[in-house]
Amino acid sequence: MSLMMVSKVLALMLLTSHCQSENIHIGAVLSNMEVVNHLKEFVHEANSRLDVKAAGLSFNVTAQPMDANPIRSALSVCDDIITKRVHIMIASHPFEHDVSPISVSYTCGYYGMPLIGISARDSAFSDKNVHPTFMRTVPPYFNQAVVWVDLLTHFGWNQVIFVHGMDEEGRAILSRFQTLAEQREIKIEKTVKFSIGTTNFTELLQDVVEAQSRIVLLSAGKEDAEVLFNNAAELRIAYGSEYVWLVTEEAMKAYSTPVGAVGLELINEDEEANLEDSVKLIVDSVVELFRSGNMTAIKDTPDSCSTPMTSKWRDGMALFEHMKSMTIEGRTGMLQFTNEGDRLNSIYYIQNKQQDRVQMVGYHGNKESQGQMVNLRNEIVWPNGETDTPEGVQISTHLQVVTIESKPFVYRFPLLTENDMNHCDKKKGVNCSFTNSTTGETTFHCCYGYCMEMLKLIAGKVNFTYSVHLSAENIFGSFKRVGNGTKKEWTGMMGELTRDDGVTSDLLVAPLTINPERAAAIDFSKPFKYQGLSILVKKAQKDSSLASFLQPFTDTLWILVALSVHIVALVLYLLDRFSPFGRFKLAKNDDTEEDALNLSSAMWFAWGVLLNSGIGEGTPRSFSARVLGMVWAGFAMIIVASYTANLAAFLVLDRPDASISGIDDSRLRNPNENFRYATVKDSAVEMYFKRQVELSTMYRKMEELNYANADDAIRDVKIGEKLQAFIWDSSRLEYEDLKDCDLVRVGELFGRSGLGVGLKKGSPWTHRVSLAILGLHEGGDMEKLDNEWILVESTECPERAPTPATLGLTNMAGVFMMVAGGIVAGVFLIFVEILYKRHRGLKEKELELARNAADRWRGNIAKRKTLRQTLAIQRETMKRNNSSFAKMTSLDSHSSLSTGLLSRTSVRMGAVSNSPPVTRPKVTAQSGRSVAPSKPSVLLTNPAFSPAGHKSDYV
Known part of the structure; x- marks a missing residue:
């Protein structure tokens, strides 16, 4: 050491x-x-x-x-x-x-x-x-505001009345408290100011009496506090009342401080x-x-x-x-x-005014506080000798409820009178009123649906009564400037919860989306339904047409297949025609019954291979043509298999596609004039798009197209001319999707949030309503409401089977029409063939008649020529013979002699003559080919010597 x-x-x-x-x-x-x-x-x-x-x-x-x-x-x-x-x-x-x-x-x-x-x-x-x-x-005196805020948070009070003197200390502590209260979401319902040295506070304290809050914060000196507490006792807001007073150090020193008041004292002063x-x-x-x-x-x-x-x-x-x-x-x-x-981190005693003394009940600060700013060691005696922490507000058991018509959460239909509930009870609804903001006329309606049934369940659990009215403005509300002023305020149903005028409500029971802007102005219960944003579009109708069977291939591919058939047929014909091993070359040498492959047979072969039909005759003979035929058969197999597979996809597995895929679709991100989409004005959805930087382009496009309500937008989407897509809460769009066969939701949910019950800021009912909603979730009541009001699928819509649908006549009508067309074409062509055959037969008959006439004419000419030659020979012969002998013979002998001479002369001249005998080809009926006659027919040219007296005949 x-x-x-x-x-x-x-x-x-x-x-x-x-x-x-x-x-x-x-x-x-x-x-x-x-x-x-x-x-x-x-x-x-x-x-x-x-x-x-x-x-x-x-x-x-x-x-x-x-x-x-x-x-x-x-x-x-x-x-x-x-x-x-x-x-x-x-x-x-x-x-x-x-x-x-x-x-x-x-x-x-x-x-x-x-x-x-x-x-x-x-x-x-x-x-x-x-x-x-x-x-x-x-610390300065206004530092007590820090302790007050911590005490309010500790006891769960969020609505207060602030009473302070109009001196520098009073203004300073108010300013400090306002800053801290805003951070802790504590509402100052009323602010009451008084001049230092005021002798009567009765009139000023009327604001305290009329307020809903029962927590009073007092910043005053000892002398002013004495007078104020005495006047408060006369108004029954001190001494035995339900009011809790939180007071400053100086005010706590007053002799008239009421029992139950909580004050402070600085330690280590x-x-x-x-x-x-x-x-x-x-x-x-x-x-x-x-x-x-x-x-x-x-x-x-x-x-x-x-x-x-x-x-x-x-x-x-x-x-x-x-x-x-x-x-x-x-x-x-x-x-x-x-x-x-x-100075920061000052330590205060927490004091409680009891019957005959001021009792220290705890600390505020770090002294033995075990990490907590408020540490209570003794029990606080509240007004009326209560030991349970007061609610802090005057709780009314009859609440004013505002709602808005919004399918499927709230429906309405008019009633004849206010008490006409016979029809409303059948709908499980409640009586609600609507006051026209322009005329002031009040009408009565029956409100029913998801939210109204939920309101009944919550009221039964929390034990309150209610009166329901429809929003006069018929909007959820937005925070904006009203008129020409610069001050912003909430409109619609939100305004009824935030305003302090006569038109106020305690609860907002409707499909109200929880978002930061609204949560800053009102209190929300726990969500009664979790949801997001979705997109509703009209179904892209794909009715099966007569050409449905052509859908597997594009028009270009069909044209290429048709061209391929004819090109292959032509090439097959040419290969077999010019090949040395084709039938055209072998027909001269081979003794075969098969015909050569002509162009018609090649065309029949190509179509037969493609359509998988039997080929009985007319197949290629050459090796080169057969190679091409095998390749064509492989091509046909691939084409047919591909067609069959795609046909199943188009006709069996196909479902009508939506026009867009979701929020990331290019038609939404890069908008154009031909595709319009929108949401509802001054709604939570519009606020969402407005504050999302990545959706700013979409917001600018939507801003000028947004609708006043969802019903009008859904109607226009169904028509499909003014609006192609509607962005809204998924719950409503899911309902419309199931109810209307022409509409469909597309894409994944985005902008997830929840629907909650809205209450006034600092409402004592917030916690109770939240507990009731959690109880409804646990008990399965919310799921029942979903099934009853939202997940109601229309019976008129075709069933959406999870497995592929079977083919029907509507899918395959085109194929049957094609067969019918083939039959009609066949019948038509047979008539054409018959007419053509008749026309051709007449032509052949005329040609035959003309040919016969020509043959007869040529025969007559030959006969006359032969006759002239015969006569000339006879004359010459007779000149050489004896003229006398000729004269002596009789007419009959002369005739016989002439006939014999004529026969010999005809034979001789037929052998010598340069002109061949007249012959006609013989036509067979079986083959239609010309057959040469076995021997020619000799025409007798001398009618005078013709047998039986005929002028001419065939021999």
Whole structure:
């Protein structure tokens, strides 16, 4: 132990031998001489600290008691303290005088000298424009607002009435509370202001009586609090009432403070303890500055108030800023400071006014709080001697409910009278009214549906009655400027929950989407239905046409297949025609009955292979043609298989496709004039698109097309001319999808959210309604409501089977029509063939007649020529014979002789003549081919010698 002390002393001597001692002069204006003596003791103790000696520092004090007169106090500081070239000031004041520290602060602020207050809690010292170098080890009075907010949060109160005096302290604590309450979502229902010294608060307290909240925050002095509590007792809002009073330290000292009031008291407000902490703060700050090298000496210290200052003392301001940034553990607890130099982390007693005493019931702060700001050790006695925490608001068991017609959540139909509920009971509905905002006329309706049944269930669980009315504006509402003013406010149903005028509601029971904008203005219950946004489009109708069987291939492919058939047939014909092994070449040598492959047979072969029909005759004979035939057969197999597979996909597995695929579809992301989509104006969906940066393009497109309500938009989507897609809540669109056969939802859900019951901000019913909704979820009631009102599929729509549909006549009608067309074409062609055959037969008959006539004409010409030649020969013969012999013969002998001569002459001339005998080819009926006759027929050319007296005949 002695070695350690020796080493420290040597180290200290070594350090002090290398540096010159720096004297830090502390000035002080304290409440009395006793406190001055305490200061000197604390400074003496500080000089004995090793770190102070190691830094080469020493501290001394110039102090005097505070003068009650502020002018004399300021002069005393100038004459007796500043002239001693002090570096830092400490100030306190007697509790009966609260003005004197201000004059000291003015003086120090003018010269830029740091001033630490150890007793002043006035809010004025937080104004750095007036007190630029003032800091304090005690919190300001308005810091009690922090404790109030924590107490309200602890007890679950979120709606209060704020009563305060119209002085600087009252305004400061109100401003601080408003800032903190906004962060904690605590609503100030009423703010009541009063002048200091008011003698009668009865009229002002009427606002407290009329308010719904039963939590009153009071910032007042002791004297004003006395009068106020007495007047409150007369109005029955104190002493035995249900009102809870949270009051400041000063108000808690009033004798008339009501039983059940909760107040505060600052712990460690002792002047001596704060003085010790201020000395520790000064010493630690200076030592740290010198040891870090940021400051080696304090220069240019002010030494007179008579010397005008051209600028703030630079070293003094640096020291002030450094002290504000310090965090030390002192006698009064943890010392931390705000930018204004006010102390943080102060510890308060939580006090409770009981029958004959003020009882300390807990703490606020870090003292034994186990991490919690509010730590209650004893039971609080509330008004009327209750020990259970009050609700904090006046709870009415009859609530006003606002709703809006929105399928399938809320339907409505008119009633004849207000009490005509016979038809409404059958719909499981409730009586609701509608007041026309223009005419003021009120009509009565029956409201029924998902939300109305849910309202009945919630009311039964929470135990309240209700009256339902339809929104006069018939909109959910948006936050916007109304008229020509600059102030924004909520419209529609949202406005009824946020406004304080006569048209207000307690509950909003409708398909209201929970979003940040609405949640900032009203309270939401737990979601009764989780959903998202979806897109509704008209189904793309794909009625089966007569050409359905052609759908597997495109028109281009069909044309190519048809061309391929004819091209292959032509090539097959040419290959077989010119190949040396084709039938055209082999027919001359081979004794075969097969015909050669002509173009018609090649065409029949190509179509037969493609359509997989039997090929009986007319197949290629050459090897080259057969190779092409095999390739064509493979091609046909692939084409037919592909067609069959695609035909199944088109006719069996096909479903009508929607026009878009979802929110990421290019037609939505890159809009054009031919595709229009929209949502509802001033709705949560529009707000969603407005705040999403990536959907800004879509929002700009939709903004000018948005509809006033969902029904009109759905109607236009179904028509398909004005609107092609409608973006809305998935619950409604799911209902429309199942109900209407012509509509379909597309894409995945996006913008997921929930539907909740809306309540006024700070409503006492919020928690109870949320618990009731959770109970309905657990009990399966919400699922039953879904099945009853939303998931109702139309019986008129065709059933959506999960398995592929079987083919029907509508799918294959085109094939049957093709067969019927083939039959009609065959019948038509047979008539054409018959007519053609008849026409051709007539032509052949005419040709035959003409040929016969020509043959006869040629025969006659030949006969005449032969006859002339015969006659010439006869004349010549007769000339050579005896003319007398000729004359003597009889006519009969002459005829016989002439006939014999004529026969011989004809034979002789037929052998000698250059002209061949007249012959006619013989046509066979079986083959239609010409067959040469076996021997020619000899034409007798002499009609005179013709047998049986005929002019001419064939022999």
